[in-house]
């Protein structure tokens with residue numbers, strides 16, 4: 001007997017054959033999907049006390065946000081319309097220095113609720129501080145995700161890191177290992193914890209090698225920002241004598257558990273190494289466009305996608321890309337590269353949906369359990385309403401989703417077999433109270449930091 005059945009929906013399975021059931025159903029028992037198929041076939045074999053009618057609705061695997069700094073949530077709005085060094089040193093690093101454990105918890109909870117409301121069921125957090133707060137918030141709201149603790153043991157050239165964010169090699173390793181020991185496979189297996197190398201600039205050779213050994217020992221991934229912005233390769237070359245990816249490659253970091261983010265600036269030789277070692281990549285087009293990283297414009301991301309590398313999509317953060325809606329990110333992934341190449345036949349909606357689901361799951365080393373709707377996989381399912389005017393006439397629901405809809409069309413979200421949002425009501429936390437907490441905590445840290453933002457126009 002199933003616990004519930006979602007019936008009569010347009011079910012996009014993302015299974016290996018990419019089967020779609022125009023009148024489909026998904027049966028869930030405990031944490032798992034037990035059947036997917038045509039509604040009449042599923043209902044003939046399975047019964048459940050609860051049948052969720054998905055007539056006129058799209059049923060998808062939960063979306064995977066492959067790169068999201070939940071830790072940055074309360075800093076949203078402080079990094080708009082500034083260059084990357086101002087963004088980091090005058091805005092985000094002061095935030096990371098001032099926010100406390102309670103505020104990190106509130107911010108993370110806000111981050112996850114906002115994600116769930118647009119259909120994200122799994123995230124990969126690339127490393128903040130207060131890992132316990134970020135993990136506890138994820139456990140409490142019921143989302144699936146991967147955490148990392150930040151590591152930084154050397155300063156940027158000519159721009160010293162705030163002292164509070166700088167830790168020596170031993171502290172980085174001890175804290176990172178403690179986070180993995182505590183949170184990997186926690187919350188009934190919904191949480192995982194990896195090792196992080198925050199940014200290729202800020203990590204010593206010794207730290208890189210030690211993190212690789214630890215990640216292999218614990219059988220987890222390594223999440224790192226690399227080849228991210230223009231001028232990075234040249235600056236790394238000057239400091240370490242090698243380009244960013246060449247350095248990571250030569251340090252022995254390359255392998256199937258290496259997960260590199262942004263990646264606008266690999267060359268052909270480096271792409272060869274990435275493919276040879278099955279290195280995974282995260283693409284964050286909204287952050288690149290908001291922060292002018294040049295990832296879309298540099299043409300290599302499209303090349304890696306066409307070569308069949310495993311590439312996820314990510315929002316980056318509420319401060320970097322500014323929205324956490326993976327439906328909007330899919331639109332950018334589907335369309336931005338077309339404009340760049342003046343070719344409307346590349347990428348497209350179906351590829352973008354693959355990247356936001358099954359490819360994202362594989363990039364996060366979790367495709368054995370999530371990323372598609374198949375019997376035996378964990379029940380991470382999203383039900384999307386298709387009755388707003390923007391959907392009609394709805395000739396192709398997948399294309400309508402990516403090109404015409406947004407995350408607000410998501411109605412019901414199931415994570416690990418649990419209904420976390422029903423008809424847009426979050427069931428695990430009090431959203432109104434959370435909103436008040438976010439406003440209070442957001443004001444508190446900015447006052448402590450003494451940060452003032454100038455408005456471009458006079459506000460009377």
Ligand SMILES: [Zn+2]
Pocket residue numbers: 067069126225261316
């Ligand atoms: Zn990032």
